[in-house]
Amino acid sequence: MSKGNYAIAYWDSENEEHFKVFCVENHQTLLHIARRIVNDQQIAEEIVQDVYLEVWNKRSQFKPDKGKLSSWVNQITRNRAIDRIKKEQRDFKETVVEDHQLVDKELYIQDDFGNKDIINGALNSLKTEQKEILKLIYLEGYSHAEVASKKKIPLGTVKSRVRLGMKKLKEKIDSSILEPV
Numbered sequence: 616m617s618k619g620n621y622a623i624a625y626w627d628s629e630n631e632e633h634f635k636v637f638c639v640e641n642h643q644t645l646l647h648i649a650r651r652i653v654n655d656q657q658i659a660e661e662i663v664q665d666v667y668l669e670v671w672n673k674r675s676q677f678k679p680d681k682g683k684l685s686s687w688v689n690q691i692t693r694n695r696a697i698d699r700i701k702k703e704q705r706d707f708k709e710t711v712v713e714d715h716q717l718v719d720k721e722l723y724i725q726d727d728f729g730n731k732d733i734i735n736g737a738l739n740s741l742k743t744e745q746k747e748i749l750k751l752i753y754l755e756g757y758s759h760a761e762v763a764s765k766k767k768i769p770l771g772t773v774k775s776r777v778r779l780g781m782k783k784l785k786e787k788i789d790s791s792i793l794e795p796v
Contacts, residue, residue, distance in 0.1 A: 638667055641685065645692045652696035654769045662699060666692045703771065737787035745780035748773055 649659035751757045763770040
């Protein structure tokens with residue numbers, strides 16, 4: 616059994632020190648794998664932490680005769696990163712439906728739209744990056760991928776800014792409409 620595979624034998628006895636050494640030695644490799652897939656440092660770090668927890672909890676499932684420990688853990692990392700991308704895409708599809716119901720470009724540009732000032736005020740209350748991205752997507756018709764390319768930022772960042780911006784807009788508009796005149 617190789618040195619890397621031998622370490623897991625100690626994990627069965629729940630000796631956490633050997634596991635900690637393994638985590639330190641493999642952290643950069645796992646982080647690189649996750650970051651390459653999700654293209655976001657913070658999300659990659661979250662994935663690696665999830666992988667450590669999963670590896671510790673499923674340590675009895677590792678079979679040294681079927682492969683190396685590093686290959687097993689690297690594959691778990693790849694799978695978690697891909698799962699995260701798929702989850703964000705599902706969440707994003709649900710958010711897009713809600714987003715289009717909140718801001719309708721045709722209503723926004725009509726002169727007789729009574730709440731135009733409220734929407735302008737809400738837009739101006741957003742962070743600059745969120746406001747720019749929302750305007751590009753909802754008022755100029757760019758796709759999320761086009762905005763990511765145009766702004767030279769990751770697609771996940773664009774989606775996060777849209778989600779947060781829309782949430783803040785909704786809160787601001789709802790509270791503005793409810794305020795007494």
